[in-house]
Amino acid sequence: MKKQKSIKIITKYWGEIDPNSLESYRRKSGYEALRKALRQDSEVILQEIIKSGLRGRGGAGFLTGAKWQLAAEKNSSKKYFIANLNESEPGVFKDRLLAENNPHQIVEGLIIAAYAVGATRAFIYLNPCYKKAKMLLENALREAYEKKILGKSVMGSFFELEIEVFEGAGSYVCGEESALVNSMEGRRAEPRKRPPFVCEQGLENFPTVVNNVETLANIPEIILNGADNYRHLGAIDSPGTKLFCIDGSVESPGLYEALLGVTTRELIYDYAGGVQRGKDFLLAQIGGVGGFFAPTGLLDEPLVYGRNTKLALGSGGILVLDKMVDWKKLMVSWMRFFQRESCGKCVPCREGTFRALAILRRLEQGDFSEDDLKDLKKIIWALEKTSFCAFGRFAANGIKEVMRYELVQDFKERLI
Numbered sequence: 001m002k003k004q005k006s007i008k009i010i011t012k013y014w015g016e017i018d019p020n021s022l023e024s025y026r027r028k029s030g031y032e033a034l035r036k037a038l039r040q041d042s043e044v045i046l047q048e049i050i051k052s053g054l055r056g057r058g059g060a061g062f063l064t065g066a067k068w069q070l071a072a073e074k075n076s077s078k079k080y081f082i083a084n085l086n087e088s089e090p091g092v093f094k095d096r097l098l099a100e101n102n103p104h105q106i107v108e109g110l111i112i113a114a115y116a117v118g119a120t121r122a123f124i125y126l127n128p129c130y131k132k133a134k135m136l137l138e139n140a141l142r143e144a145y146e147k148k149i150l151g152k153s154v155m156g157s158f159f160e161l162e163i164e165v166f167e168g169a170g171s172y173v174c175g176e177e178s179a180l181v182n183s184m185e186g187r188r189a190e191p192r193k194r195p196p197f198v199c200e201q202g203l204e205n206f207p208t209v210v211n212n213v214e215t216l217a218n219i220p221e222i223i224l225n226g227a228d229n230y231r232h233l234g235a236i237d238s239p240g241t242k243l244f245c246i247d248g249s250v251e252s253p254g255l256y257e258a259l260l261g262v263t264t265r266e267l268i269y270d271y272a273g274g275v276q277r278g279k280d281f282l283l284a285q286i287g288g289v290g291g292f293f294a295p296t297g298l299l300d301e302p303l304v305y306g307r308n309t310k311l312a313l314g315s316g317g318i319l320v321l322d323k324m325v326d327w328k329k330l331m332v333s334w335m336r337f338f339q340r341e342s343c344g345k346c347v348p349c350r351e352g353t354f355r356a357l358a359i360l361r362r363l364e365q366g367d368f369s370e371d372d373l374k375d376l377k378k379i380i381w382a383l384e385k386t387s388f389c390a391f392g393r394f395a396a397n398g399i400k401e402v403m404r405y406e407l408v409q410d411f412k413e414r415l416i
């Protein structure tokens with residue numbers, strides 16, 4: 001059963017509005033937040049987002065207002081804004097559904113965001129496999145231009161903005177913001193050394209803010225109903241709602257919007273219909289393929305963004321596993337993903353994922369030695385501690401969790 005009292009921001013009008021029609025969006029107060037924003041100074045809008053405490057929904061949970069401020073304060077002839085819709089993580093499909101169900105919400109959030117930081121050019125960086133989302137987003141932009149919501153004078157104001165959909169290069173690392181910018185410039189999609197940060201020196205070296213599309217979809221709500229109202233939703237340091245993609249051994253896998261601070265137990269039992277009949281719950285992996293494990297003892301831990309959380313939320317993927325799970329197969333499938341997606345820039349990740357996959361395949365085939373275990377541990381350490389970007393940490397984490405919870409007999413036996 002779905003939780004009755006849950007508050008919806010992102011999915012509020014899904015199914016009620018026609019994603020192909022600006023008029024349909026307008027009938028649900030669409031573009032009213034933009035109208036309100038344009039009546040105020042851009043600095044006022046920036047302060048409102050800072051006050052709201054909104055955190056990015058793309059993974060790291062960085063404070064959105066703080067990021068915008070860094071770009072807004074830069075004195076530059078040009079600034080860019082990019083909505084990140086790369087979404088290439090297994091089991092995560094929230095951004096695609098957002099674009100397919102309410103594309104104008106993304107466009108409205110992006111226009112307000114660009115106004116707040118002073119950007120006059122913006123892009124929606126899209127996963128190239130998302131064909132339906134592309135069609136709907138391009139239609140939304142076309143309608144917005146026709147109605148003078150985009151272009152030389154946004155809604156009759158002095159603000160000018162061009163937005164276009166940019167089809168990405170089609171890899172997981174393209175979603176990392178500096179790799180994304182590289183790929184837009186026609187370079188290899190590899191992360192850049194920081195500082196300088198993308199918001200200071202990004203696309204063509206101009207200040208560029210990159211935000212996840214779910215982050216941007218929160219902006220109209222904050223502007224329309226006020227930061228104070230938003231701050232009171234969800235958890236204290238982590239306000240608002242979050243889209244969760246719940247998969248695995250549950251009765252109703254799918255996408256659910258819940259207030260931040262929700263627990264894994266609530267998500268499984270109140271939203272996703274509980275553990276599948278006939279299955280025994282073992283644990284849930286929180287935050288996607290590189291996520292942490294929530295066994296029964298952590299099921300009541302609130303899911304929030306921020307440093308002090310035991311379960312990093314990432315982009316909101318939750319995989320529920322039962323006691324029959326084949327850990328060896330699962331670890332091979334994780335590592336196959338990371339080995340294929342590694343951009344190859346740094347040795348620990350390029351070589352480490354390749355070698356870890358070979359070892360895990362031997363484990364799966366029952367040909368696993370004590371030396372393999374020692375090597376695997378060294379590789380996991382190197383991936384976590386010495387990789388150039390966060391991808392290496394993600395690649396290591398699942399295997400580390402399996403070792404930590406002693407879920408594979410071969411690991412235990414060879415440790416003694």
Ligand SMILES: Cc1cc2nc3c(=O)[nH]c(=O)nc-3n(C[C@H](O)[C@H](O)[C@H](O)COP(=O)(O)O)c2cc1C
Nearest residue numbers: 056057058059084086087175176177211212215390
């Ligand atoms: C390997 C890797 C892949 C990422 N993929 C995505 C992605 O697909 N979408 C996304 O919004 N952020 C992704 N991120 C996070 C972005 O670098 C960036 O932090 C985010 O887009 C910022 O938006 P936010 O502040 O609204 O979360 C990825 C990060 C890493 C390290």
Ligand code: SF4
Nearest residue numbers: 343344345346349389
């Ligand atoms: S950790 Fe992996 S994805 Fe990141 S830079 Fe190194 S090779 Fe590329």
